[in-house]
Amino acid sequence: MACRGVSGSGDNGPVTEIRTPLRRLPAQRRSAERVQRMLDACADILDEDGYDGLTTTRIAQRAEVAIGSVYQFFPDKRAVAQALALRNLEVFGDRISRTLTEGAFADWSDTVGAIIDIFVEMHRTVPGFRVLRFGDVADVNLLDSDADNNAVVAGRLRTMIVETFGVKDTPGLATALAIAVEAGDAVLKMAFRRDPDGDPEIVAEAERLIHGYLASHIRES
Amino acid sequence: MACRGVSGSGDNGPVTEIRTPLRRLPAQRRSAERVQRMLDACADILDEDGYDGLTTTRIAQRAEVAIGSVYQFFPDKRAVAQALALRNLEVFGDRISRTLTEGAFADWSDTVGAIIDIFVEMHRTVPGFRVLRFGDVADVNLLDSDADNNAVVAGRLRTMIVETFGVKDTPGLATALAIAVEAGDAVLKMAFRRDPDGDPEIVAEAERLIHGYLASHIRES
DNA sequence: ACTAAATACGAATATCGTTCGGATCTTTGG
DNA sequence: CCAAAGATCCGAACGATATTCGTATTTAGT
Numbered sequence: 001m002a003c004r005g006v007s008g009s010g011d012n013g014p015v016t017e018i019r020t021p022l023r024r025l026p027a028q029r030r031s032a033e034r035v036q037r038m039l040d041a042c043a044d045i046l047d048e049d050g051y052d053g054l055t056t057t058r059i060a061q062r063a064e065v066a067i068g069s070v071y072q073f074f075p076d077k078r079a080v081a082q083a084l085a086l087r088n089l090e091v092f093g094d095r096i097s098r099t100l101t102e103g104a105f106a107d108w109s110d111t112v113g114a115i116i117d118i119f120v121e122m123h124r125t126v127p128g129f130r131v132l133r134f135g136d137v138a139d140v141n142l143l144d145s146d147a148d149n150n151a152v153v154a155g156r157l158r159t160m161i162v163e164t165f166g167v168k169d170t171p172g173l174a175t176a177l178a179i180a181v182e183a184g185d186a187v188l189k190m191a192f193r194r195d196p197d198g199d200p201e202i203v204a205e206a207e208r209l210i211h212g213y214l215a216s217h218i219r220e221s
Numbered sequence: 222m223a224c225r226g227v228s229g230s231g232d233n234g235p236v237t238e239i240r241t242p243l244r245r246l247p248a249q250r251r252s253a254e255r256v257q258r259m260l261d262a263c264a265d266i267l268d269e270d271g272y273d274g275l276t277t278t279r280i281a282q283r284a285e286v287a288i289g290s291v292y293q294f295f296p297d298k299r300a301v302a303q304a305l306a307l308r309n310l311e312v313f314g315d316r317i318s319r320t321l322t323e324g325a326f327a328d329w330s331d332t333v334g335a336i337i338d339i340f341v342e343m344h345r346t347v348p349g350f351r352v353l354r355f356g357d358v359a360d361v362n363l364l365d366s367d368a369d370n371n372a373v374v375a376g377r378l379r380t381m382i383v384e385t386f387g388v389k390d391t392p393g394l395a396t397a398l399a400i401a402v403e404a405g406d407a408v409l410k411m412a413f414r415r416d417p418d419g420d421p422e423i424v425a426e427a428e429r430l431i432h433g434y435l436a437s438h439i440r441e442s
Numbered sequence: 443a444c445t446a447a448a449t450a451c452g453a454a455t456a457t458c459g460t461t462c463g464g465a466t467c468t469t470t471g472g
Numbered sequence: 473c474c475a476a477a478g479a480t481c482c483g484a485a486c487g488a489t490a491t492t493c494g495t496a497t498t499t500a501g502t
Contacts, residue, residue, distance in 0.1 A: 031481095213434070252448075292492075460487085
């Protein structure tokens with residue numbers, strides 16, 4: 001379930017491929033469940049004590065498995081976080097494509113707002129997300145060894161937007177999206193550092209920042 | 222020298238106080254020099270192998286001191302990075318106040334540009350800065366236990382700007398600066414991840430982003 | 443030169459990530 | 473349903489790193 005790394009809805013095309021964090025896939029139901037328990041344990045520990053509080057023995061204890069079982073499927077500690085980040089990315093992608101297909105969005109501005117809402121909501125509801133998000137705390141290249149985590153996210157958003165709205169897929173769009181994601185991510189991270197539910201004032205400013213930047217970019221091209 | 226944490230130029234007023242990272246101040250010249258050597262070693266190692274490659278034994282070896290000598294002055298490894306981040310903050314503050322006093326800036330926009338230039342230049346010239354910057358890699362609260370590193374930086378900038386230009390010191394200004402610093406920092410970080418000298422296109426976009434955001438904010442107030 | 447304080451030193455300890463070989467459980471073929 | 477093969481489980485043992493602490497050495501003041 002948290003393995004192949006590609007979200008359920010449609011082919012995501014030319015985005016850089018994402019390697020499996022698992023040393024090998026669980027073949028039996030028993031072990032598949034255990035792997036999920038490990039990821040859940042990881043998420044809970046992250047919420048409780050942050051990334052610094054994450055130790056392999058704690059993951060094992062919380063998941064009620066032996067330490068050796070962790071290494072049966074994960075090559076190292078980082079890989080556990082990686083798998084969780086991947087699961088987060090899948091949830092993110094699924095929620096966006098669901099929202100994109102069901103709702104009728106007049107313009108790109110509403111779409112951006114909707115995506116931000118989803119991202120913010122995940123901070124509040126997805127275990128471990130407020131700490132790990134898409135992996136930055138553990139490693140900037142957690143999702144893909146060849147691209148920053150946010151670049152992977154930006155790439156997916158670009159594909160979705162291009163396919164949904166049929167806009168030109170220019171290099172400029174890619175750059176603008178990368179910048180918007182990076183900046184918005186940083187400001188929203190700050191909002192959730194100051195307030196577990198996300199400082200409303202900062203969240204609002206993050207939206208203004210992103211909208212303003214993208215608007216100025218679209219106006220020019 | 223890297224101790225009191227407050228930069229040379231003028232009182233920085235109500236910004237939250239910064240604790241000394243040192244376990245105790247070196248009293249003899251010999252030890253003062255050694256502490257500096259440790260910080261220089263720390264910076265070099267960061268440039269060579271990043272924060273993950275930073276180990277206490279390596280700092281000791283590179284600085285040609287015994288491991289025990291490191292702990293004579295620093296309570297733990299984090300504190301070494303903390304002292305270096307503090308030194309970086311002082312350099313930043315000094316360069317800004319020098320530029321601010323010598324140059325005649327017509328408007329705030331030029332000033333923002335100048336500050337960004339200084340920040341960018343430090344990535345290229347100050348050892349360890351491209352990795353550590355103001356401490357985020359080690360700990361978001363490295364500079365001050367009560368405030369994010371970028372909040373400390375934003376606070377200093379606010380004081381400088383208010384004093385230099387005599388603008389109103391409103392809560393809105395503080396928030397806007399905090400956002401601008403956070404977003405700009407993130408985008409510039411990305412620029413230097415992609416290119417050791419800072420991807421020019423991304424650097425330019427960072428400037429646009431910051432200018433645009435601050436402009437829209439000033440226009441309203 | 444002498445003494446007290448400061449500093450240097452590095453072996454020993456504690457913690458954490460990771461490995462490995464034998465024990466146990468699941469699946470498969472007959 | 474049974475036994476062999478494959479998958480999984482287990483946790484003591486190992487290696488690397490952070491940190492401590494008692495002792496030896498150096499500096500500064502008189």
